[in-house]
Amino acid sequence: MQIRCSLCNMLFDDSDELIQERKRRHEQWHRLDMTSYKRNAIIGDVVWIPNDAPRDTGIQNKIKK
Ligand SMILES: [Zn+2]
Numbered sequence: 001m002q003i004r005c006s007l008c009n010m011l012f013d014d015s016d017e018l019i020q021e022r023k024r025r026h027e028q029w030h031r032l033d034m035t036s037y038k039r040n041a042i043i044g045d046v047v048w049i050p051n052d053a054p055r056d057t058g059i060q061n062k063i064k065k
Pocket residue numbers: 005006007008009010026030046
């Protein structure tokens with residue numbers, strides 16, 4: 001199943017053996033803990049949303065509206 005970042009809607013595959021590391025690094029990316037330089041990132045707390053409808057990504061729905 002895929003999970004989706006609540007801040008940027010990026011999708012991750014939670015069957016990935018490195019998913020825990022990927023999620024942690026992605027959460028840190030949104031907090032800018034790891035870097036001192038400015039980036040075009042949304043800052044906030046990530047909520048991982050299960051994306052159990054493969055063709056319903058949310059992003060596409062918003063575009064269609
Ligand atoms: Zn994100």
